[in-house]
Amino acid sequence: MNPIQGNKKDEDKKIISEAAGEEYKYGFVTDVDTAVIPKGLNEDVVRQISALKGEPEWLLEFRLKAFRYWLTLPQPKWGHVNIPDIDFQDISYYAAPRKRTEQKEIDPEVKKTFDKLGIPLEEQMRLSGMAVDAIMDSVSVHTTYREKLAELGVIFCSISEAVKDYPDLVKKYMGSVVPYTDNFYAALKSAVFSDGSFVYIPKGVRCPMELSSYFRINAAQTGQFERTLIVADDESYVSYLEGCTAPQRDENQLHAAIVEIIVEERAEVKYSTVQNWYPGDKDGRGGIYNLVTKRGICRGDHSKLSWTQVETGSAITWKYPSCILAGDYSVGEFYSVALTRNRQEADTGTKMIHLGKNSRSTIVSKGISAGNSQNSYRGMVKIAPKATNCRNYTQCDSLLLTATSGAHTFPVIEVGNDSSVVEHEATTSKINEEQIFYCNQRGISTEDAVGLIVNGYAKEVMAKLPMEFAVEAQKLLSISLEGSVG
Amino acid sequence: MTTSLQQYIDLYNQYGEAIRSHAPAAMNALRDDALAALEGVGLPKKGQEDYEATDLEAVFAPDYGVNINRVPFAPDAAASFRCDVPNMSTCLYFFFNDIFAESRTAARNTQPGLVIESFADAQKNHPEVLQQYLGTLADTKKPEVALNTLLAQDGMLIYVPKGMVVEKPIQLVNIFKAAAPVMALRRILVVLEEDAQAKMLVCDHTQDTEQQYLSSQVIEIVANRGAMFDYYDLEESSENTHRVSSIFVSQEEGSNVLVDGITLLNGFTRNDYYVEINGEHAETHLLGMTVASAHQHVDNHTYISHNVARCESNEMFKYVLGDHAVGAFAGKVLVKENCPRTVAYQGNRNIVASPEAKMYSKPHLEIYTDDVKCSHGSATGQLNEEALFYMRSRGISETEARQLLMQAFMSDVIDAVRLPALKDRLHHLVEKRFRGQLAMCAECGAANCNSKIENV
Numbered sequence: 025m026n027p028i029q030g031n032k033k034d035e036d037k038k039i040i041s042e043a044a045g046e047e048y049k050y051g052f053v054t055d056v057d058t059a060v061i062p063k064g065l066n067e068d069v070v071r072q073i074s075a076l077k078g079e080p081e082w083l084l085e086f087r088l089k090a091f092r093y094w095l096t097l098p099q100p101k102w103g104h105v106n107i108p109d110i111d112f113q114d115i116s117y118y119a120a121p122r123k124r125t126e127q128k129e130i131d132p133e134v135k136k137t138f139d140k141l142g143i144p145l146e147e148q149m150r151l152s153g154m155a156v157d158a159i160m161d162s163v164s165v166h167t168t169y170r171e172k173l174a175e176l177g178v179i180f181c182s183i184s185e186a187v188k189d190y191p192d193l194v195k196k197y198m199g200s201v202v203p204y205t206d207n208f209y210a211a212l213k214s215a216v217f218s219d220g221s222f223v224y225i226p227k228g229v230r231c232p233m234e235l236s237s238y239f240r241i242n243a244a245q246t247g248q249f250e251r252t253l254i255v256a257d258d259e260s261y262v263s264y265l266e267g268c269t270a271p272q273r274d275e276n277q278l279h280a281a282i283v284e285i286i287v288e289e290r291a292e293v294k295y296s297t298v299q300n301w302y303p304g305d306k307d308g309r310g311g312i313y314n315l316v317t318k319r320g321i322c323r324g325d326h327s328k329l330s331w332t333q334v335e336t337g338s339a340i341t342w343k344y345p346s347c348i349l350a351g352d353y354s355v356g357e358f359y360s361v362a363l364t365r366n367r368q369e370a371d372t373g374t375k376m377i378h379l380g381k382n383s384r385s386t387i388v389s390k391g392i393s394a395g396n397s398q399n400s401y402r403g404m405v406k407i408a409p410k411a412t413n414c415r416n417y418t419q420c421d422s423l424l425l426t427a428t429s430g431a432h433t434f435p436v437i438e439v440g441n442d443s444s445v446v447e448h449e450a451t452t453s454k455i456n457e458e459q460i461f462y463c464n465q466r467g468i469s470t471e472d473a474v475g476l477i478v479n480g481y482a483k484e485v486m487a488k489l490p491m492e493f494a495v496e497a498q499k500l501l502s503i504s505l506e507g508s509v510g
Numbered sequence: 511m512t513t514s515l516q517q518y519i520d521l522y523n524q525y526g527e528a529i530r531s532h533a534p535a536a537m538n539a540l541r542d543d544a545l546a547a548l549e550g551v552g553l554p555k556k557g558q559e560d561y562e563a564t565d566l567e568a569v570f571a572p573d574y575g576v577n578i579n580r581v582p583f584a585p586d587a588a589a590s591f592r593c594d595v596p597n598m599s600t601c602l603y604f605f606f607n608d609i610f611a612e613s614r615t616a617a618r619n620t621q622p623g624l625v626i627e628s629f630a631d632a633q634k635n636h637p638e639v640l641q642q643y644l645g646t647l648a649d650t651k652k653p654e655v656a657l658n659t660l661l662a663q664d665g666m667l668i669y670v671p672k673g674m675v676v677e678k679p680i681q682l683v684n685i686f687k688a689a690a691p692v693m694a695l696r697r698i699l700v701v702l703e704e705d706a707q708a709k710m711l712v713c714d715h716t717q718d719t720e721q722q723y724l725s726s727q728v729i730e731i732v733a734n735r736g737a738m739f740d741y742y743d744l745e746e747s748s749e750n751t752h753r754v755s756s757i758f759v760s761q762e763e764g765s766n767v768l769v770d771g772i773t774l775l776n777g778f779t780r781n782d783y784y785v786e787i788n789g790e791h792a793e794t795h796l797l798g799m800t801v802a803s804a805h806q807h808v809d810n811h812t813y814i815s816h817n818v819a820r821c822e823s824n825e826m827f828k829y830v831l832g833d834h835a836v837g838a839f840a841g842k843v844l845v846k847e848n849c850p851r852t853v854a855y856q857g858n859r860n861i862v863a864s865p866e867a868k869m870y871s872k873p874h875l876e877i878y879t880d881d882v883k884c885s886h887g888s889a890t891g892q893l894n895e896e897a898l899f900y901m902r903s904r905g906i907s908e909t910e911a912r913q914l915l916m917q918a919f920m921s922d923v924i925d926a927v928r929l930p931a932l933k934d935r936l937h938h939l940v941e942k943r944f945r946g947q948l949a950m951c952a953e954c955g956a957a958n959c960n961s962k963i964e965n966v
Contacts, residue, residue: 102559104876409865424880427848436562437871437888442862445891448873454880 050269050300054136058243060119065112067091070215073118077184077218080191090204090214097208104400104432105340105369107313115278117216119243157182157221157237159250169233178262179224180235183251186222193224197255201284201321201348210317213249213282220250220281225260225291234263234490239279241270241301241312247278254284256291258324263294265493269337270302274310276339281316289324289351294332296489297345298497301337306395308367311339318345322354325380330357332488334497335370344402346375349383349411356385359485363478363501364397364429373403373420373434378411378444389420390482393429400432405448409440416445422452423481425474475502513552514570515653519545522660525578532580533663534633536640537697540650544659547650554653563838563870564780564809566654569752574693574724576661577608598931600681600711601626603666607686607694610664619678625669626680629697632667639669643701647730647758649784654754658695658728665697670706670737679709679929684725686715686751691722698729702737702765709740709929714776719748729757733765735789740768740928744939745776749804752778763789768928770797772936773808774943783812790820798827799923801943802835802867809838812856816844820851828923829860830916830944831867842874843884850881860890861919893919913944 061072070091074084099109156169157180173180179190186194204214221237241248256262270277279301287293295318304311314337320329331345347356358374376385385405393399401420422431433450455477463473479486479501486494522529522545530538556565601620602613610628620626625636632640650656670676686694702708716723725747733739745753753776759767771781785794800808814823829837839858860869873886893915901911920940927933 409868412865422877424877424882427850427880429880430876430878432874432876433886434874435872435888437869437890438562439860439862439869439871439890442865442867442892444862446871446889447891448871448888449885450873450875450887451883451885452875452877453883 050302052272054242058119060116060243060246063114063116063245065115065117065216069117073216073218076118076120079187082195083187086199086204087215090211091216093205094208094211094215097211100208103342103371104398104402104434105342105371107340107342110278110313112212114245116243116246117249118218119246157235159219159221159237159239173231173233176229176232177226178229178231179222181222183220183222183253186253190222190224193255194222194253197253197284197286201286201319202282202317206317209280209315210282213251213280213317217249217251217282220252222252223254223262223264225256225262227257228259230260231262234265236265236267239266239268241277241279244273245275245277247280250281252281252283254293254295255286256288256293258288259290260288261292263490264296265490266295266297267300269300270312272302272310276310277312279312279314279316279338281318283316283318283345285320285329287320287322287324287327287329287354290326291324292328292330293320294330295320295345296493297333297335298493298500299333299335299337299341300500303337303368304339304366306366308339311368312337313340314338314343315340316343318343319348320346321348322351322356322380322383324354325351326353327351328355328357330359330488331374332359332485333361333372334485334489334500335360335362335372336500338370339368341368341370341372343372344374346377347385348377348379349385350379352380352382354380354383356383358385358387358389359488360389361392361482361485361497361501362390362399363392363394364399365394366397367395368397370398371400371402373401375404376406376416378405378407378414378416381411382413383411384415385417387416387418387420388484390485391420391422391431392425392478392481393422393431394425396426396428398430398432400434401450402434404436404438405446406438407440407444407446412441412443414444416447418448420450421481422450423478424452424454514567515548515551515553515657517573518570518657518661519548521576528578529661529663532578534629534640536633536637536644537629537662537665540645540659544650544656547656548653548660551653560811560840560872562840562872563836563868564807566754566780569724569754569778569780570657572691572722574691574722575688576693576695580609580663582606582609597934598679598929600679602681602683605666605682605684605694605696607688607692608662608664608696610666621674621676623671623674624676625667627667629665629667636667636669639667639701640699643730643732644699645730647732647760647786648728648756649758652756652782654726655728655756658697658726658756662695662697662728665699668698668700668708668710670702670708672703673705675706676708679711679932682710682712684712684714685717686723686725686747687717688721688723691724693724693726696725696727698727700729700731700739700741702733702739704734705736706734707738709742711742711929711932712744714745714747714751714753716748716751719750721750723747723751725751725753725755727753727755729755731757731759731767733759733761733767735762736764737762738766740770742770742772742927742929742932744772744774745779746774747776749777749806751776754780756782757784759783759785759794761785761787761789761792761794764791765789766793768795768797768926770799770923770927771810772798773800773802774939776802776806776808778807780809781811783810785812785814785823787814787816787821787823788818790818792821794821794823795926796823796825797923797926798839799920799940800827800829800831800837801920801940802829802837803832804834806835808836810840812841814843814854815846816849816852816854817846819849821849822853823855825856826923826926827858828920829869830863830919831860831869832863834864834866836868836870838870840870840872840874841886842876843886845877845879845882845884847878849879852879852882852884854882854884856886858888859919861892861916862890863892913941916944917941
């Protein structure tokens with residue numbers, strides 16, 4: 025073999041395998057006065073959280089029921105991830121940046137944090153007319169554009185406020201899609217959930233701006249347990265975005281959330297996530313365990329729910345945004361890009377449960393594995409016997425950038441009648457050498473070529489993101505792949 | 511709580527001595543480990559990983575008798591014999607429940623040096639082969655395999671020496687007949703030495719279709735360097751026949767193994783295929799074809815482990831399900847670290863032809879090497895409406911058109927068969943099956959026109 029060629033190849037390999045070098049740029053800690061309750065979990069802690077938030081009796085009851093149920097469950101182990109036995113007594117379940125009581129203004133430190141993250145809390149600083157609910161640790165610090173949205177009857181606030189201001193709505197919908205008995209983490213999250221967003225779009229309203237919540241973990245040794253509830257009434261539309269970051273620490277922190285979405289007749293909800301929690305360092309020290317339960321129900325006929333996610337962060341990601349397609353002619357979509365590097369592990373996918381006749385679903389999942397990471401797609405498509413004429417198309421592709429990474433697919437398909445069509449396709453391969461060579465030939469460095477190819481590979485999903493997010497997500501992908509070219 | 515396993519363990523504890531005295535030493539040597547492996551475990555239940563549709567606990571629950579005293583039965587071989595493949599001369603063998611027998615013509619058809627005999631005979635003639643290979647592949651961590659190892663009393667050994675190409679296919683006919691519910695436990699060991707080649711056809715049939723049968727079989731196939739082996743398994747039993755079959759394959763460098771499981775008529779079937787690819791440039795083909803109606807239940811589970819680089823595996827399982835039939839497919843392809851240039855494909859295509867039929871599909875890929883080409887595809891749907899319309903507009907009746915399309919659907923699995931005579935036969939059998947007829951050649955047996963049966 026030509027030695028020069030050989031070197032070139034080795035170098036290419038090196039660049040590709042180093043495609044993980046970039047430091048995590050949101051790893052800073054903000055020095056704000058934070059009230060943290062002591063570590064540990066028992067009924068008193070659950071009562072304390074409820075009391076701190078000034079909750080009504082029924083919600084406390086709900087939390088206690090969930091907590092008692094949680095005590096009966098073992099920690100699940102079926103995921104293709106190495107979650108150590110989490111010591112749930114070694115976590116603090118509530119941390120709040122302390123408010124200066126006399127003024128209604130946001131703490132300047134907190135504001136600075138969000139500015140640094142590029143999240144404008146002041147409305148005049150808006151880039152694109154996006155309403156933001158900013159959540160730091162366990163509390164929502166600010167929600168923008170509330171008044172403007174209220175004119176249309178759109179409710180957008182933190183779930184703690186919603187419990188006080190709109191108890192009927194919360195009572196009606198909370199737990200209806202993800203009951204606390206759903207799984208181990210759902211029970212835990214139902215018991216200790218702190219803050220999250222609440223969205224209600226009334227009948228016939230098309231929400232004029234993107235709603236967004238931004239989650240930030242700041243305090244050490246705490247867990248963030250948020251709960252988001254989105255209700256889209258008949259013939260309404262909303263696009264909701266979610267972003268998240270956390271400081272760089274050597275310890276593992278837990279992020280566990282429940283997202284519930286209810287879509288009524290002819291309504292449409294689009295839920296997009298750019299997940300960028302701290303992924304841990306090169307040797308897998310530290311990082312967030314992202315264990316969330318996300319599920320939506322298309323209750324009405326002709327309703328539509330679309331999940332789009334770009335997963336680049338977290339030491340461990342374990343989430344399956346799912347759709348229950350109960351309404352006739354309802355539509356479920358799931359578009360995902362998951363990038364893992366270093367020692368990250370991701371086990372993500374979706375469930376499409378077809379209950380309504382003529383319901384349709386599409387799943388497009390793109391996995392990219394680099395370093396020593398493991399990336400899995402796990403999904404289920406189930407067609408109930410009475411759900412006739414359903415259609416599902418699933419495509420999940422995996423791209424392996426290094427010889428030490430792994431890519432896996434675990435789909436489950438159940439078809440219960442003779443008029444539905446379900447298709448599943450999956451491929452796994454490494455990055456095409458010919459494409460890299462082609463780029464090199466035209467003066468594009470291997471590093472840029474990898475970025476280009478990966479972005480092209482993920483384009484199908486990126487195109488589904490709202491514009492502002494697409495730009496950020498694209499940057500995130502190429503930053504994550506940036507190596508150190510000598 | 512007592513599990514269905516317990517009754518068989520009790521049976522062994524009571525009659526272990528008798529079982530041992532009837533069985534060859536090589537089989538007895540495995541029993542202690544098997545018994546230990548069954549300690550504290552239960553048979554897989556419905557809903558467990560890889561058992562999404564299938565409940566082995568329930569299948570083993572009835573009190574099946576085991577032929578401990580080796581009572582022979584007089585089979586009506588002529589009447590039962592439905593597996594004559596026209597234009598194919600075979601070396602023919604039988605299992606009557608769990609008793610091995612050879613046909614009179616078998617000896618005439620075998621080549622010198624080729625060993626095909628019962629384990630009992632092999633214990634006398636070729637103890638070293640049993641000693642070296644028996645039980646090396648079968649994984650007693652699977653309770654159904656451990657149970658078979660514990661209770662089976664005889665088996666069939668096929669040993670193909672180095673470089674031999676077996677010209678005539680080896681045919682094995684399993685016949686079930688009993689007066690009471692019975693569990694037939696069988697074992698087959700196939701060893702192919704370097705560059706040896708052989709093909710094997712196995713058929714399952716049931717006489718006395720009213721009776722409940724449970725067929726438990728464990729098959730071990732060792733393909734050494736450069737060996738080539740085809741295994742065709744055709745099940746045509748009855749609605750009361752339950753079958754739990756586990757096939758273990760180990761492949762060395764450059765070997766080529768094809769395993770084809772065809773289910774046309776059955777009651778309950780669970781087929782497990784485990785393939786370990788241990789040598790480079792090996793090729794594996796796993797094929798499956800199921801036509802199920804009434805309350806048939808067919809579950810195929812495959813596991814292919816690529817342990818070395820530069821190997822190729824190819825899987826294709828097709829199902830046509832009518833009435834209340836349940837089909838299940840769970841497949842896993844594992845590519846371990848440092849196995850570059852692996853090519854693996856896994857396919858599962860299903861037609862659900864009735865509103866009450868159900869299909870479960872779970873194609874898995876687990877890949878730890880980057881330089882690979884691996885893909886899988888799973889599709890469940892119906893016959894193409896446009897194709898149906900096309901044919902109807904040309905004067906072909908709807909039933910006829912459907913049958914044509916279903917046959918066409920199955921044809922690529924049939925065409926992968928590497929025995930031309932069997933391929934023709936399968937096309938014929940599948941066509942008959944779709945027409946709702948039993949695929950057997952009843953008149954043929956009655957008229958005793960099959961020259962191969964002579965006297966069994």
